[in-house]
Amino acid sequence: MSLTPASPAPRLIVLGDLLDFPKDPGFAPPPEAEQAGAVRWRPDHRIRIEAGRILAVEPASTPLPADWAQVPVHDHRGQLILPGFIDTHVHCPQLDVIASFGTELLDWLNTYTFPAERRYVDPAVSQAGAERFLNALWAHGTTSAVVFPTVHKVSAEALFERASRARMRLVTGKVLMDRHAPDGLRDDVTQAEHDCVDLIQRWHGRDRQAFAVTVRFAPTSTPEQLQMAGALCRDHAGVYMQTHVAENRDEVKWVAELFPDARSYLDVYDRDGLIGPRAVLAHGIWLNDEDRAVMRAHGAQIAHSPSSNLFLGSGLFDWRGAEADGVRVSLASDVGGGTSLSMLRNMGDAYKIQALQGVRLTAWKALHTATAGAAAHLGLADELGLIEPGRMADLCAWSWAEGDVGRHRDQIAQQAASLDAGRLHERAFAWMTLADERNLRETLIAGGSVFRAPALAPSLLASA
Numbered sequence: 019m020s021l022t023p024a025s026p027a028p029r030l031i032v033l034g035d036l037l038d039f040p041k042d043p044g045f046a047p048p049p050e051a052e053q054a055g056a057v058r059w060r061p062d063h064r065i066r067i068e069a070g071r072i073l074a075v076e077p078a079s080t081p082l083p084a085d086w087a088q089v090p091v092h093d094h095r096g097q098l099i100l101p102g103f104i105d106t107h108v109h110c111p112q113l114d115v116i117a118s119f120g121t122e123l124l125d126w127l128n129t130y131t132f133p134a135e136r137r138y139v140d141p142a143v144s145q146a147g148a149e150r151f152l153n154a155l156w157a158h159g160t161t162s163a164v165v166f167p168t169v170h171k172v173s174a175e176a177l178f179e180r181a182s183r184a185r186m187r188l189v190t191g192k193v194l195m196d197r198h199a200p201d202g203l204r205d206d207v208t209q210a211e212h213d214c215v216d217l218i219q220r221w222h223g224r225d226r227q228a229f230a231v232t233v234r235f236a237p238t239s240t241p242e243q244l245q246m247a248g249a250l251c252r253d254h255a256g257v258y259m260q261t262h263v264a265e266n267r268d269e270v271k272w273v274a275e276l277f278p279d280a281r282s283y284l285d286v287y288d289r290d291g292l293i294g295p296r297a298v299l300a301h302g303i304w305l306n307d308e309d310r311a312v313m314r315a316h317g318a319q320i321a322h323s324p325s326s327n328l329f330l331g332s333g334l335f336d337w338r339g340a341e342a343d344g345v346r347v348s349l350a351s352d353v354g355g356g357t358s359l360s361m362l363r364n365m366g367d368a369y370k371i372q373a374l375q376g377v378r379l380t381a382w383k384a385l386h387t388a389t390a391g392a393a394a395h396l397g398l399a400d401e402l403g404l405i406e407p408g409r410m411a412d413l414c415a416w417s418w419a420e421g422d423v424g425r426h427r428d429q430i431a432q433q434a435a436s437l438d439a440g441r442l443h444e445r446a447f448a449w450m451t452l453a454d455e456r457n458l459r460e461t462l463i464a465g466g467s468v469f470r471a472p473a474l475a476p477s478l479l480a481s482a
């Protein structure tokens with residue numbers, strides 16, 4: 019038998035100022051977080067990437083190994099390189115209804131969302147929707163996501179197929195809803211179970227794809243369907259579970275009427291075995307102390323969705339209180355209840371929600387939560403969230419400032435930072451607050467460029 023040498027693994031070099039977060043800075047003031055080693059700032063560094071993974075991270079002045087001399091260089095010197103953001107709760111079909119006027123959650127679903135989701139029964143609509151949605155995530159600096167499609171199996175398949183081609187880490191699953199939804203958007207227990215098992219067998223664990231048992235929310239599933247969903251979680255180790263909980267006070271009241279024997283809204287899920295370490299529950303604004311104890315005991319996480327909570331008038335999430343009670347918290351856009359796929363915009367909104375409660379959210383805490391924090395909560399810390407050898411090369415390059423106001427503010431912050439290394443937070447906070455997708459220069463997933471700012475495209479690739 020003759021051995022054919024394998025073709026050399028694709029390689030890439032990225033240059034820039036690296037910022038990542040090896041530890042949770044909590045709600046400590048910036049200098050304390052930095053002293054505790056939660057913030058890692060490595061200006062003028064080089065990342066060497068091979069076969070989709072980070073091979074080495076070193077100062078740019080380090081001599082390059084001879085066999086790397088011809089490797090393409092993506093030159094972002096003087097700009098920020100961060101791990102790609104992880105959005106832990108977002109709805110693919112709701113790009114069609116983002117920024118819809120005037121309703122709270124339950125009316126918003128009936129008026130805007132359900133009619134839009136019904137169109138995804140058509141495979142062509144599902145495929146075009148997945149393409150548009152994933153491209154939009156990448157163009158906003160998000161490289162991994164936990165996604166709601168629609169009730170239609172084809173809508174989940176379209177996402178898996180497109181994400182798989184990009185080697186993107188994606189968590190999704192067909193939505194379960196067998197009541198309180200219009201015609202064309204309801205499944206039934208038997209068919210839904212069949213569809214979920216088929217999706218698990220074909221997609222879970224393949225090409226960075228992971229299946230999530232996806233209960234829309236308690237009101238749209240019968241008790242029988244919730245039991246089936248719990249059995250899926252039990253029988254298929256490693257699958258995730260995603261749903262909504264305690265987002266809005268009218269919703270909480272409705273759940274209490276529908277499930278009079280449940281201790282609370284969260285208990286509707288917990289008693290059927292849906293709450294575990296891989297459970298991602300959006301919102302959780304109106305959970306009580308006992309619910310938080312249940313969340314802590316299971317290691318489940320809340321996907322805090324600040325822009326959505328403000329836009330729909332749902333309430334102010336007590337992030338610090340939830341974490342003090344041991345609940346894991348990640349950050350999410352919840353588009354289309356949220357008004358931007360930009361995790362930076364959502365961090366800005368999260369800051370304002372905390373400010374209204376007398377808490378100051380640092381850039382370090384917000385950025386950690388959307389990178390290494392979410393990776394850890396999803397059980398993917400070895401793969402995502404840090405710029406380190408062995409991790410997948412899911413990276414974004416950002417400009418520090420765009421526009422006259424942004425550039426002016428950044429110049430002032432930069433002068434302060436140059437006088438005192440401890441002032442990096444001032445610059446990073448202004449960046450987090452003022453930046454959005456216009457600041458994005460490039461998005462890499464598994465070392466492949468999936469987005470590049472049009473103005474940069476010709477000048478980005480320097481010769482080695």
Ligand SMILES: [Zn+2]
Nearest residue numbers: 109262300352
């Ligand atoms: Zn949602």
